[in-house]
Amino acid sequence: MTAGTTTSGTAHTGDAGGSTHENEARKAMSVPLRFRLNGEDIEMQVKDAGAPLLDVLRHDLGLTGTKSGCEIGYCGACTVIVDGEAVPACLQMAGLLEGRDVRTIEDLGGPGGLDPVQRAFVEEAGFQCGFCTPGHVMALRALLDEDPAPDEEQLRTAVDGNYCRCTGYVKILDSARRAVALQTGAAQAGAAEAGAADAGAGDVGSAPGQELR
Template sequence: MTTVKMTVNGQAVTRDVENRQLLVEVLRDGLGLTGTHQGCDTSQCGCCTVLVDGRAVKSCTMLAVQAEGCSVTTIEGLGSMQALHPIQQAFVDCHGLQCGFCTPGMIMTTAALLAETPEPDDDTIREALDGNLCRCTGYTNIVEAVRQASATMAGKSVARPR
């Protein structure tokens, strides 16, 4: 066992973890942050994506001990039921989800993208999301959602789809 200290969604966290434990396991099973989904465990689907020190990371590809001293943000740290983050609101408005299994990962990847590139074009959006798989929606509405989130966060008015 190793003691890991990290910041998760703004809160200081100390946990004893097994050296082989994945970050996604500690987030879900240790901290109860089940918004981070576990799909493939082989780095393909992207539904386990979280921010680690601001970078989008597939948390099934990272050992929890590697998060020592890091700041981790999960979907629970982005917005709340009462006040959705603009990216979350855009996914709702643009029908960017159906079953929602991929959605936390899509949103966290989008958060990292928009932090680095606030107004990406469609090619940039598609490239940023190419590690996130969705089995339901097709990707057109997801790209539309990222476009809307970008506009909202840049303070531009958006024509919301009905």
């Protein structure tokens, strides 16, 4: 994926127009940036290497699933995963992303179904307005990627930097526990399926008069 003409800090300020000369000057000042985003290699230009990743995602790349709240690292609404760690996108400078791996809420779920963490929030009604939900989901996704069976303290620690002004957190913690159960169940189901496939292959192989294909 290439976003070669985007410039951080211009698309949302309304000054993206201007003369050819101005555009050329702007382009000359821009900084090349290559990183991995949701499994795809990204190559783009950012106007300011100090621009926050949050702006690059939302304004330059149109990935608005990552929410903008306090923009000073307190609320967790903008949580993304960088190199496996949950971090606030509002505090990540674009220029420091070179070569790094970034995952946003858009990377979770898909045609095959929801990510177990997303499904847990649906099943436990872990949101009301939903503004804080992408941040909570990404914080928990990072934890479960690192430890598929975290304890209660780990769950609470994972989301203690994520504010919610609607739910009172009880349902969010219920969702977190449910996510662990769903992920563990999915892993067990996957192992059982693989085991059944192995057993099935063995059956076919041992069946008289049959050949493996």
